[in-house]
Amino acid sequence: MVRERKIMASSPDDDSDEGENNLPAKSPGGLGGMLPPSENDAVLRPKRIADMVGQQDVMDVIQIAMDAAKKRNEPLGHILFDGPPGLGKTTFATCIPREMGVKVDMTSGPVLKAPKEMIPYLTNLEHGSVLFIDEIHRLPKPVEEFLYTAMEDFRIDIILGEGVNARTLNLQLQPFTLIGATTRAGMLSAPLRDRFLIRQHLGYYAADELIEILARNAKKLNVQLNEDAAQEIAKRARGTPRIANNRFLWVRDFAMSKSDGRVTLDLAKRALAMMGIDEVGLDRQDRRYLETLIRVFNGGPAGVEAIAHTMSVSADTLEDEVEPFLLRSEYVIRTQRGRCATAKAFELLKMGYQ
Ligand code: ADP
Numbered sequence: 001m002v003r004e005r006k007i008m009a010s011s012p013d014d015d016s017d018e019g020e021n022n023l024p025a026k027s028p029g030g031l032g033g034m035l036p037p038s039e040n041d042a043v044l045r046p047k048r049i050a051d052m053v054g055q056q057d058v059m060d061v062i063q064i065a066m067d068a069a070k071k072r073n074e075p076l077g078h079i080l081f082d083g084p085p086g087l088g089k090t091t092f093a094t095c096i097p098r099e100m101g102v103k104v105d106m107t108s109g110p111v112l113k114a115p116k117e118m119i120p121y122l123t124n125l126e127h128g129s130v131l132f133i134d135e136i137h138r139l140p141k142p143v144e145e146f147l148y149t150a151m152e153d154f155r156i157d158i159i160l161g162e163g164v165n166a167r168t169l170n171l172q173l174q175p176f177t178l179i180g181a182t183t184r185a186g187m188l189s190a191p192l193r194d195r196f197l198i199r200q201h202l203g204y205y206a207a208d209e210l211i212e213i214l215a216r217n218a219k220k221l222n223v224q225l226n227e228d229a230a231q232e233i234a235k236r237a238r239g240t241p242r243i244a245n246n247r248f249l250w251v252r253d254f255a256m257s258k259s260d261g262r263v264t265l266d267l268a269k270r271a272l273a274m275m276g277i278d279e280v281g282l283d284r285q286d287r288r289y290l291e292t293l294i295r296v297f298n299g300g301p302a303g304v305e306a307i308a309h310t311m312s313v314s315a316d317t318l319e320d321e322v323e324p325f326l327l328r329s330e331y332v333i334r335t336q337r338g339r340c341a342t343a344k345a346f347e348l349l350k351m352g353y354q
Pocket of ligand 1: 041052086
């Protein structure tokens with residue numbers, strides 16, 4: 001059985017990095033194949049909700065829920081975060097237990113293959129502690145169903161033995177909080193979705209929020225980042241903090257290698273161009289998607305599976321990491337008959353951004 005390492009949330013007053021370094025490294029979220037170094041991820045990830053930028057509506061809801069739970073001395077209700085990758089779902093899930101002063105255990109949907117693999121996570125829970133399940137939409141159905149009574153009644157039913165000798169053992173659990181994260185809220189079954197008391201959608205970040213995140217991270221990393229360079233990186237970060245951070249780390253390396261380490265606008269532009277990131281923030285994979293849709297499928301309509309086959313990537317990658325931003329930026333529309341490129345996409349490719 002595969003288990004990810006347990007992390008302890010430090011006390012609310014403790015700003016140490018302990019535990020944070022145990023977080024599973026996240027996927028690069030469309031950085032043209034460059035993986036982010038996981039130590040940087042640990043350094044840059046906000047430790048407290050107050051250190052997080054943007055998502056004010058979500059923060060307000062979470063603060064109220066935490067405040068009430070603390071006053072009642074009860075565990076927080078189950079929380080579901082949904083939204084495209086890299087927008088802060090895991091960050092919320094690690095900051096919340098730290099604010100509450102409780103333990104957190106982390107796993108993810110695809111890792112949990114059978115209900116029995118869920119049992120150690122559930123029986124190890126302490127009163128009020130948090131179990132975080134990333135990619136919860138990928139839980140196999142039997143595991144999902146096993147969670148229903150755990151979430152609702154803090155109880156699990158374990159079947160011992162087989163056939164006529166089978167017995168059911170009811171196991172009472174400590175009251176706990178399940179935090180689920182998903183990039184596909186629509187794929188969650190209604191019974192699972194309805195068991196989350198709080199459901200929050202994380203949207204893309206505004207450019208000024210990304211600039212603020214970059215400025216804070218430049219301080220953390222002790223890098224001099226010029227304001228116009230920060231603006232340029234933010235503009236090309238597809239509204240996503242993880243992408244902004246990864247692109248910033250690349251630009252920092254570029255500036256160190258080519259110059260004295262100060263990140264200027266000119267260096268930022270050169271570094272991003274070298275990575276194939278264009279002026280609107282699309283990377284090579286995004287543009288390949290648009291090119292495939294336009295050249296091979298005459299602009300569509302085309303099914304995502306067909307596009308994925310032509311590009312030799314998985315349809316999941318396209319749906320999770322590529323399409324959300326292209327849809328939001330109106331380069332692509334989804335119709336009942338498939339994906340279609342918009343006039344804006346034709347225009348973009350004609351301009352030949354590099
Ligand atoms: P998700 O779980 O939604 O894929 P993460 O929570 O792992 O995304 O966020 C990716 C990275 O982006 C984090 O390591 C963190 O550095 C940064 N980040 C995300 N949200 C915020 C935020 N609101 N403020 C500052 N940094 C953020």
